[in-house]
Amino acid sequence: MPRRSFNDLHAFVAVAMAGSFTRAAAQLGMSQSALSQTVRQLEEGLGVRLLSRSTRSVSPTEAGQRLLDSIGPQFTEIKTALDSLGDFRDRPAGVIRISAGEHAAISILQPALVPLLAEYPDIHVEISVDYGMTDIVAERFDAGVRLGERVAKDMIAVRIGPDMRMAVVASPGYLAANPPPLVPQDLIGHRCINMRLPTLKEIFAWEFEKDGRELRVRVEGPLTVNSLALRRNAALDGQGLAYLPEPFVRADIASGALVSVLGDWCADFPGYHLYYPSRRQNSAAFALVIQTLRHRL
Numbered sequence: 001m002p003r004r005s006f007n008d009l010h011a012f013v014a015v016a017m018a019g020s021f022t023r024a025a026a027q028l029g030m031s032q033s034a035l036s037q038t039v040r041q042l043e044e045g046l047g048v049r050l051l052s053r054s055t056r057s058v059s060p061t062e063a064g065q066r067l068l069d070s071i072g073p074q075f076t077e078i079k080t081a082l083d084s085l086g087d088f089r090d091r092p093a094g095v096i097r098i099s100a101g102e103h104a105a106i107s108i109l110q111p112a113l114v115p116l117l118a119e120y121p122d123i124h125v126e127i128s129v130d131y132g133m134t135d136i137v138a139e140r141f142d143a144g145v146r147l148g149e150r151v152a153k154d155m156i157a158v159r160i161g162p163d164m165r166m167a168v169v170a171s172p173g174y175l176a177a178n179p180p181p182l183v184p185q186d187l188i189g190h191r192c193i194n195m196r197l198p199t200l201k202e203i204f205a206w207e208f209e210k211d212g213r214e215l216r217v218r219v220e221g222p223l224t225v226n227s228l229a230l231r232r233n234a235a236l237d238g239q240g241l242a243y244l245p246e247p248f249v250r251a252d253i254a255s256g257a258l259v260s261v262l263g264d265w266c267a268d269f270p271g272y273h274l275y276y277p278s279r280r281q282n283s284a285a286f287a288l289v290i291q292t293l294r295h296r297l
Helices: 003-018 021-028 032-046 062-084 086-090 102-119 172-177 184-189 228-236 246-255 284-294
Strands: 051-053 058-060 094-100 123-129 143-147 155-159 166-170 192-197 206-210 213-217 223-225 241-245 259-261 272-277
Touching: 003 021, 003 032, 003 051, 003 058, 003 062, 021 032, 058 062, 094 102, 094 284, 102 123, 102 143, 102 228, 102 246, 102 284, 123 284, 155 284, 166 172, 166 206, 166 246, 172 259, 184 206, 184 213, 192 228, 223 228, 228 241, 228 246, 241 246, 246 259, 272 284
Parallel strands: 094 123, 094 143, 192 223, 192 241
Antiparallel strands: 051 058, 143 272, 155 272, 166 241, 166 259, 206 213
8 A cells, every 4th residue: 555545544544533633633743734634635535525524523424434444443453563562672572593503502591591581581582503504594593603703794793602622532441542642633543523514514624723823634433423412422432532612521521531632732712602683673682682691701
């Protein structure tokens, strides 16, 4: 419907329901003369008289009443729907969808969001765990979580965790039977537990850095998985060396269940960031989620 026709119909409904040009003009925030002119133009355009006017009152004609009965409830529904949006301005509410890897979801998102969701019961957070480079815009996520160095430049990134480092670990039994690697190149002769990234469709290369020198080593072994927990369990079972986020296996290293090797080649790198499109219009709920996660740093 043309904008002019919609506005004219809105003006007619307001006058017909108020029974007065004066009251309707006050509701619409326009002058009485402008409102009268608008309704007159609608009647001329339709070729039908819609309102009977007297010095004391205004009432719909038979044609006007038929039109009011038809479109009046729809304008009421529109007003109700628009008024309900005020709930989202006045209180945090709604569903927030976040795409994240398993480690970020477990170590960062869940601990931070538990108290938030308890305090704001109208906020619902959906966390989708995946290992691919999900297109959060195409998949209609509100935000994603990635390591800082992997966030696209056209996204707004909010740091939600400290710097991280990886660890190469194995069980004491495996290292008793196999000499520990001293440099990354030694991994070629070891059984390694691989990871395949779903989006890239390839085996993940282990990354190392020392004294400004960077290395990417493609390792081989009997097992390839796409889960942190499975890689950890395989290492605990003595199936080979695993490349995992150090915080994920810190307790295992402390207890002696796993042994860390190549520690001098595992450098710190930017930790997890929450990212979202720069053109996004943030809701109160989403802004609160950002604030909660940012404060964990």
